[in-house]
Amino acid sequence: MPAHIIDGKALAEKLRVEIASDVSTFVNETGVTPHLAAVLVGDDPASAVYVRNKERACANVGIGSTLHRLASETTQAELLELIHQLNADDSVHGILVQLPLPAQIHEKAVLDAVSALKDVDAFHPENVGLIVQGRPRFLPCTPCGVQQMLIHQGVQTAGAHAVVIGRSEIVGKPLVNMLMQKGEAANATVTVCHSRTRDLNDITRQADILIAAIGLPLFVKADMVKPGAAVIDVGINRLDGKLVGDVDFDQVREVAGAISPVPGGVGPMTITMLLRNTLTAATLLRKTS
Numbered sequence: 001m002p003a004h005i006i007d008g009k010a011l012a013e014k015l016r017v018e019i020a021s022d023v024s025t026f027v028n029e030t031g032v033t034p035h036l037a038a039v040l041v042g043d044d045p046a047s048a049v050y051v052r053n054k055e056r057a058c059a060n061v062g063i064g065s066t067l068h069r070l071a072s073e074t075t076q077a078e079l080l081e082l083i084h085q086l087n088a089d090d091s092v093h094g095i096l097v098q099l100p101l102p103a104q105i106h107e108k109a110v111l112d113a114v115s116a117l118k119d120v121d122a123f124h125p126e127n128v129g130l131i132v133q134g135r136p137r138f139l140p141c142t143p144c145g146v147q148q149m150l151i152h153q154g155v156q157t158a159g160a161h162a163v164v165i166g167r168s169e170i171v172g173k174p175l176v177n178m179l180m181q182k183g184e185a186a187n188a189t190v191t192v193c194h195s196r197t198r199d200l201n202d203i204t205r206q207a208d209i210l211i212a213a214i215g216l217p218l219f220v221k222a223d224m225v226k227p228g229a230a231v232i233d234v235g236i237n238r239l240d241g242k243l244v245g246d247v248d249f250d251q252v253r254e255v256a257g258a259i260s261p262v263p264g265g266v267g268p269m270t271i272t273m274l275l276r277n278t279l280t281a282a283t284l285l286r287k288t289s
């Protein structure tokens with residue numbers, strides 16, 4: 001029987017209704033509208049689409065947003081100057097620097113400069129440390145979206161063997177940490193695989209939950225998947241003008257128990273979790289000011 005399709009778009013829409021209601025309650029109670037500052041450097045067309053979608057999503061749930069568009073030749077010093085201004089601006093609750101950044105800018109220097117209390121991507125080392133210790137302030141958007149999809153699909157993570165392919169800072173590393181913590185959508189036995197992993201297929205075939213986040217189009221084939229496994233595809237790749245994930249969807253859906261598609265899977269959930277984090281940031285800033 002073909003796999004159940006985990007519809008990230010539908011789930012994202014459902015969660016956005018809940019977030020809109022929470023934003024409305026926050027605004028009524030505090031008189032403050034949560035506000036996200038998005039920073040886009042350069043003219044990468046995909047990044048421009050993602051940032052536009054984030055702004056639109058903010059507006060739809062009642063969160064304010066401002067886009068700071070900087071030219072591709074912007075220096076690191078100029079970008080840091082903007083980050084410092086946004087850190088000091090009390091009307092800004094969340095700051096998002098869209099990645100990737102142009103080559104002349106040192107990504108870590110910029111992400112480290114974002115105030116940890118406004119770091120709605122959860123990329124700041126302080127926030128990463130809190131996640132590792134199991135007491136998160138913000139949860140990173142894509143990994144949190146993956147966890148929400150597992151919860152809503154009813155996938156049992158406690159005691160399950162979760163295999164994450166990919167060790168990126170944005171997805172693989174935080175997700176591995178989050179899945180092994182105590183709590184909801186966690187308590188899993190986690191294996192992380194990467195480009196140097198030996199006998200990859202032997203490992204992926206043991207996974208009850210397989211998460212592909214490697215950035216290689218259609219990399220995961222049916223013979224890499226245990227029958228009945230839940231497969232979450234985090235990849236976003238362009239292949240022959242088409243958007244495809246890291247999983248060969250048509251093959252793998254015949255073997256898996258549940259599978260998320262691309263598009264319409266993790267992507268919309270990433271933006272939804274950003275909305276949640278922006279509301280959390282506004283709440284935290286009120287508590288600390």
Ligand SMILES: Nc1nc2c(c(=O)[nH]1)N[C@@H](CN(C=O)c1ccc(C(=O)N[C@@H](CCC(=O)O)C(=O)O)cc1)CN2
Nearest residue numbers: 050097098099100121141142262263264265267268270
């Ligand atoms: N500061 C950040 N930069 C980047 C992040 C991030 O979480 N924070 N993640 C990715 C890009 N990204 C969010 O920024 C993102 C990518 C894709 C989608 C999405 O909804 N994709 C749709 C398809 C859209 C299309 O047609 O291209 C889908 O999968 O259905 C949302 C967010 C790197 N940078």
